Amino acid sequence: MSPEIAAVGMFIALIIFLFMGHPLAFVLGGVGVLFGAVFIGPQFFGIFMDRIYGTMDNFVLVAISLFILMGNFLTMSGVADELFKALRILLGPIRGGLGFAVIGVCIIFAACTGIIGASVVTMGLLAGPMLLRYGYQKEITMGMIAAGGSLGILIPPSVMLIMMADQGALSAGKLLMAGVVPGVTLGILYMIYIGLRCFMDPKIGPPVPAEELAMIPMKKRIKDAAQYSVPPLLLIFCVLGAIFFGIATPTEAAGVGSFAAFIMVIVYGKFSWKNFTDCLYQTSRTITMVIIIIVGATCFTGVFLGLGGGTAMVNAIMGLGLGKWGTYIMIMIIYVILGCFIDWIGIIMITFPIFLPVAQQLGFDPLWFVSMLAINLQMSFLSPPFGYALFYLSGLGLEGVKLNHIYRGVVPFLILQFIGIIICTIYPEIVVWLPNVMIGK
């Protein structure tokens, strides 16, 4: 069997078993084992150990664990509750007001971390339950968290952009800068969308009822907001400051953040051993859900690449000879498809050596081209049926939220991302302006 067919076979097997309801992590691993045993030979499975150990040995991923812990401590301390309560009253008269706040926090969060799991899960833990409680529609709630959380890989710092720069022989600084404007623009597009939707249909993102607002004088509203938002803002400052002033790496900042959140648990008198243990239990379940998927994916990807499937597929499609813009569109489509199945590290490894020389030949600016791939990969995290952001959100098990709420919720945001890609394609300055101004051509 040729590598192309084996590779397609892997995708099909993956889809079939996944829809039978088996956990994704083990389906990924199982498909890897079946195809590896048949097409490469069992000796090859030694690399599973190396790849899994590589996941266990990854300092960057430590941040996922610590951010999830921070999120749970913040919930336990009740601070997150109070913050959203205060924000709700303050932004009360505005339809979809809380949605703006969520996207705003997502952008700030994105500026702190570059790991998709960390921001989606943390925002899901903090904002998800609140939005649902205050009557926000499930779909838009899930959509905004998935989309907002995924901004983390586009707005620096971003592990993915650094790795792309490394593999693409580009300056890491320039590529990181190139992510800023598209990332923030997407965030603003999300806000505009939320605002419009809620303006047209207040049931989606209800404003605070006028009677409730009338009972609280403006002065108290401002006072409450100040009082309740100080502790969590202090925490955000703690985390952000640690990164910005070079005291800590993002991973270390996450550790400081969870420690600070734990202090808040004590200060607010919410500490008890039972609550503490429950909180650790809860955190463990979420962490293992996120990272075991990465473990399964790394085994799947290892076999897929070992078969030569990626190269074969990409080569076959590149051989079509579609001309400059035809090839560009084709590359974008391949990215969305691959992004659904393979982790981004694998995608970069397979495609960069093939795509980048082609892009250069066709006369694309490498900086702009790689940035477009990054924006596109971000899209693949939330495109149904496969997308890591979707899976992480469904793994949180928020009350009453089903996978199809998440699927339906992300569609409008995907359309916005698509519009974003078209805009950046027509006006490449959006991408390359900032890095060229800040660092020079």
Place this chain on the structure above:
Amino acid sequence: FAAEQPIKWRLVSTWTPTINLIEGDRNFAKLVNEMSKGRLQITVSPAGELVPATSVFDAVAKGSVECGGDWPSYWAGKNSAFDLLGSFPMGLGQYDAINWYLHYGGKKIFDDLFGKYNMVYFLKSVTPMESGIRSRVPIKTLADYKGKKLRMSGRAQGYILKKLGAAQVMISGGEIYQALQMGTIDGAEFSSPSIDWKMGFSEVTKYCIAPGWHQPSSTNGVMINKKVWDSLPDDLKIIVEKAALANIAYMSSSYETGNIEAIELFKKAGTQTFKLSPAELKKIEEYAWEYLVDESAKNPDFHKAALSMFQYLKDFQEARSFQEPFSQGRLLYSWPKLPGLK
């Protein structure tokens, strides 16, 4: 008369595509493929594609893949003697490493050590001195090392930094840029100038302190699983061996010439370079020998390798001094008035 099936090997590299050390692996594979007329086909996988860089050793030893490209210091955790073979502070220079390996007992040391782990080994390039430390804050003298957080790999290097009052920070190659930019570390070594340039370090560091005492040269080789090697036809074995040999000359010199342009580029980008004095280097040498003797007492393999290596250096000292200043090239006093010379 059935046509012979081509033999296919996967070579997993310890380098990613932008670190041009991977060219050493690629050129070796190309030589083998050409010389064997396709009877032995080697395909190179960059680090991280099949296995992470630090797992290449295990993958080859266990036979998950047929062969791997390496820098032996990465395997110091398996046996500290590997650290010595990869590079040693104040130790062998580029041409020294080749002399020692080919004609002064080095090959036997490599063979014995890798043989212990079920592998056959061929040296296939030696890179010249690394850049030294690139830093955000000026480090002009040895005394300036004190209190600095520096990214530097290797154990002997860690020992020396400790003696100098600096802290060794372990960060992978891909994270150095950001760590320098954010000030998480004060300085870092990564590789030679041509590779450092591609990593964009000129954007985040303004200073460099040379010479690269931490790695005067680094060896790169190919590890081949023993069982795989034994099953290879004899004529192909010779081809692999000769390809590695040809690769040593071609690639080692290619890395050296790549630095010419890179050093110029760093200079244009405004990097200020300082140099350690001979007295300061002597101090570092003392610390390096301390570590060497300590580790030799702990590990017989290390002792055996160190003995062979330093016996070579000691025996060569007389000849080197006789050849001085021509033994390893020299700085010219003046230039001939040659028409056309820029």
Place this chain on the structure above:
Amino acid sequence: MNVWIRLSKTIDLCIRWTGLVCSYLLVPLTLLVVYEVISRSLKHPTIWTFEMSIFFYGAHFMLVAAYGLLCKSHVSIDLVSSRFSKRTNAVLSLICYLLMYFPFIFVLTYFGVSYSVNSWSMLETSWSIWGPPLYPIKTVIPLTAIMLLLQGISEVIKNIDILVRERSAK
């Protein structure tokens, strides 16, 4: 069948217990990271916290994986399966365990054991100056695999039990 159910209950209990113990690994992980940040800002960076915190992180997420399976916290897609009967789902689940889960976990166990034995036999250490032993953390892989193997057996028993009870209910 009673014996099997008891076996499944025992496995569940053990795994729940390991989940509790291993969840506490998050505490030293956080403290180590905080300690390093503080000591570095006081100009006394350590050489050991970096690797030590990675060990805690790696051990934690792996060792609670079986507990995650017990609590059904690993992500699965229930879009299609939620429309089927309990019985059909049990059958589908058994097929998946047989074709996907156990082959994968068996490979993890088999290769994981040889991976850690290999590391023990050379008393492998990290290549940093601190040079901590790596065999304990590498042993986490086969341990995780064995725990997943056990929990998988328990899940299979539960599914078979559903089938048996549905049949006797008819």
